[in-house]
Amino acid sequence: MIVGDAWLDVSAFGEDYAEEFFASDGLARLSTWLTENRDRCPTIDRSARIGPPIRRPSKIVCIGRNYRAHAQETGSDVPTEPVVFLKATTAFAGPNDDVPMPRGSKKMDWEVELAVVIGKLTKYVPEERALDYVAGYALHNDYSEREYQLERGGQWVKGKSADGFAPLGPMLVTPDEVDFRNLDLWLKVNGEMRQSSNTSYMMFDVPTLISYVSRFMTFLPGDVLSTGTPEGVGLGHKPPIFLKPGDVVELGINGLGSAKQKILPPG
Numbered sequence: 001m002i003v004g005d006a007w008l009d010v011s012a013f014g015e016d017y018a019e020e021f022f023a024s025d026g027l028a029r030l031s032t033w034l035t036e037n038r039d040r041c042p043t044i045d046r047s048a049r050i051g052p053p054i055r056r057p058s059k060i061v062c063i064g065r066n067y068r069a070h071a072q073e074t075g076s077d078v079p080t081e082p083v084v085f086l087k088a089t090t091a092f093a094g095p096n097d098d099v100p101m102p103r104g105s106k107k108m109d110w111e112v113e114l115a116v117v118i119g120k121l122t123k124y125v126p127e128e129r130a131l132d133y134v135a136g137y138a139l140h141n142d143y144s145e146r147e148y149q150l151e152r153g154g155q156w157v158k159g160k161s162a163d164g165f166a167p168l169g170p171m172l173v174t175p176d177e178v179d180f181r182n183l184d185l186w187l188k189v190n191g192e193m194r195q196s197s198n199t200s201y202m203m204f205d206v207p208t209l210i211s212y213v214s215r216f217m218t219f220l221p222g223d224v225l226s227t228g229t230p231e232g233v234g235l236g237h238k239p240p241i242f243l244k245p246g247d248v249v250e251l252g253i254n255g256l257g258s259a260k261q262k263i264l265p266p267g
Helices: 021-022 027-039 068-073 127-133 146-150 206-213
Strands: 058-062 083-087 112-118 134-141 183-189 193-200 224-226 247-254 257-264
Touching: 021 027, 021 068, 112 206, 112 247, 127 134, 127 206, 134 224, 134 247, 134 257, 206 224
Parallel strands: 058 224
Antiparallel strands: 058 083, 112 134, 112 224, 183 193, 183 247, 247 257
16 A cells, blocks of 8 residues: 555555455545554565555456547547447456467557546446446556457457456555546557557546446446547557567556556467
8 A cells, every 4th residue: 555655565454455345445444444553564665566456356347449539540430339348357467567468469459548446336327426436546558469359250358358468556546536537648668658648538438437337237346447548559550560579568647656567478
């Protein structure tokens, strides 16, 4: 847990940040516990591996083509309703973990995104109440294998779900700490800026997306909703540019921290 400039080990609190934690007002309980126990919490060496800021969710729900310029760069129609797809939870990874290319991959791509972590059971929620269901926000890289996504039967999930394709974090930031409507987000490959935009350019904002998706499926506490990527993906270049072993991807969102992933050869 980050408090000021200190990284604190709060494992003595005794709970993972998972469904039961969020469903039982875990963030408030953790805050109370920390007030009483902060002096007993050891600090964490910043060279240590950081895992995802929540335990593996029941589902990772993603939104496609939510920035007009991104839809245009890929030659896609601008959607009139949110485009929804899922990533397998086995793709979940820490923010700085290495990412192995899938076997046979030739078109591995990057996508910096704002992710929403759901804090309560969410079903048929109206837009005006949707933000009451948000536990916090996090940085997400929605890695994609474009051949598997677009050329292997039309099911996006196949190109989105390889191991390591959903690195989340480094932190979960509560809603009082950031304004989701105005967050700069960026991504670099080998030090070269590839994506630079702001969440204000989303066509469907966070309340709209939560309400919309909750009509079709129930969010459980701790589930992740990733809100789409802006322009600058590899597929959008002419000719396209895709990742290869040894590439280093760095990304960040203002107020949510940054992450860094090295691409490894197929395992």
